[in-house]
Amino acid sequence: MDVRRYLSAVACVLVFTACSKKSVDSVYSDNSTLDSATCVGQSIQNKFIVQWEDGKFTVESAENAEAFKKNFIEPQLESIRKVENDRQLQLESTSAVEAYGTYDSWGQTMVKADSAYAQGAYGQGVKVAVVDAFVDTTHPQLSGRVAINYGEIPNNGIDDDKNGIVDDYYGASFVSSPGSTSTPSPHGSHVAGIIAADPSKGSVRGLAPQAQIIPAQFIANDGGGSLGDAILALQYAANRGAKIINASWGGAPCVASLRNAFQELERKGILVVVAAGNDGRDIDAYPEFPASFNLSNQITVAASTISDFMTSWSNSGFNLVHVAAPGEHILSTVPGATTAYMDGTSMAAPFVSGTAALLWSAKPTATAQQIKAAIEQSVDVTSGHEFKVKTRGRINIQKALQVLSQLVP
Ligand SMILES: [Ca+2]
Ligand SMILES: [Ca+2]
Structure with missing residues (x-):
């Protein structure tokens, strides 16, 4: 390896985002690194939330993550900002409807x-x-x-x-x-x-x-x-x-x-x-x-x-x-x-x-x-x-x- 190429490689490591291209793995997160104590919600393995570079969101389906990476993310990598698995929400909602007295308005x-x-x-x-x-x-x-x-x-x-x-x-x-x-x-x-x-x-x-x-x-x-x-x-x-x-x-x-x-x-x-x-x-x-x-x-x-x-x-x-x-x-x-x-x-x-x-x-x-x-x-x-x-x-x-x-x- 000549010296110039070696230096260039070092620079890329140091300023990774500046000189690396996006990769499939850099835009896709399976949420596995997040704090499990606060990250409730079961991951939905075959649905993917895609945020595009223009700020729009879509939700896409695929057989599994590997297939989605290969067939969806890779061909459109330049247009995609971030991809995460969809998740079930643990929604809090008030379902009880109770009849009270006269509290109108x-x-x-x-x-x-x-x-x-x-x-x-x-x-x-x-x-x-x-x-x-x-x-x-x-x-x-x-x-x-x-x-x-x-x-x-x-x-x-x-x-x-x-x-x-x-x-x-x-x-x-x-x-x-x-x-x-x-x-x-x-x-x-x-x-x-x-x-x-x-x-x-x-x-x-x-x-x-x-x-x-x-x-x-x-x-x-x-x-x-x-x-x-x-x-x-x-x-x-x-x-x-x-x-x-x-x-x-x-x-x-x-x-x-x-x-x-x-x-x-x-x-x-x-x-x-x-x-x-x-x-x-x-x-x-x-x-x-x-x-x-x-x-x-x-x-x-x-x-x-x-x-x-x-x-x-x-x-x-x-x-x-x-x-x-x-x-x-x-x-x-x-x-x-x-x-x-x-x-x-x-x-x-x-x-x-x-x-x-x-x-x-x-x-x-x-x-x-x-x-x-x-x-x-x-x-x-x-x-x-x-x-x-x-x-x-x-x-x-x-x-x-x-x-x-x-x-x-
Ligand atoms: Ca319409
Ligand atoms: Ca219509």
Whole structure:
């Protein structure tokens, strides 16, 4: 070996990324090196999440990893940024629907939603994606509040607008594994109603009653879901023009794909509102994903009670959970043209999504970071009520509107 070639080889070892070409093994990760304590979720051996160099995600199938590397990754190596196995999510969702007494709309009153309506802010012009379980778009309080994809002709079996999804007139489902039950989960419809239910058509008071919901389902009726399906639903929501994405779920494995997907949303200026989780634990110390991602476009939400304390079961964190919002005995829409009470940070997150929609309709030029700052800087902090969250408080829409008008003159 001549000296020059030898030196060149050494330089390549030292600055590996600068002079090496990508290899199949450098883009493909089987997640085997991650911390097994926090990386829950069984790997799906024949499904692969592909992030392309242009930022897009697809989910592909192959017989096994070796076949996928040889037949898919290798021929397209230059266009592929990262590949990981898909995984089952250990989703936390509130499935119990209990009938409580007369707690109707206590949360909407406590956060002072009326102050926005007095200023003409109803969430108009703001699309909020519910990346969740099934959303009942026929519910009388939701049917007029669903964002319509006018490029699509419904129910003709054709992808008219060529966005890759057949008949996504209202929304789309990315559930690839249908699960064991056909009865719709109430979860997605309940979340959607908290954000935007039409109060003129029933007893539920949606926070932002003129916002539009984009249903993007990835959670099956039995509560199952996969990481790849979640990422495709997030990507779809962004492509449909969502300003806000509500993620009332957790239990995702700490793989790079989901973080990269959330970072794409950050790059696109989309606000992401995430439930902190219902395990009564500190997610600063024991991370929960996506709640613990800590991105600039992310608000992670704890649940508060009617007496304005943290619920006993809400996850917390002085760094990674930002605010509290009503999350106990929350009335909202569920399938079957009816209503129900549910508990959970899953209910608290859409209070913040609805709040963000109100703020954005008041100041359409605000950035996701300004909306987040207005919500964080306006919480009610009550002496003796210890909210174990970054801001120490519970959201207040009236004050948030005032703060936003200072941030965005
Ligand atoms: Ca379509
Ligand atoms: Ca169609």
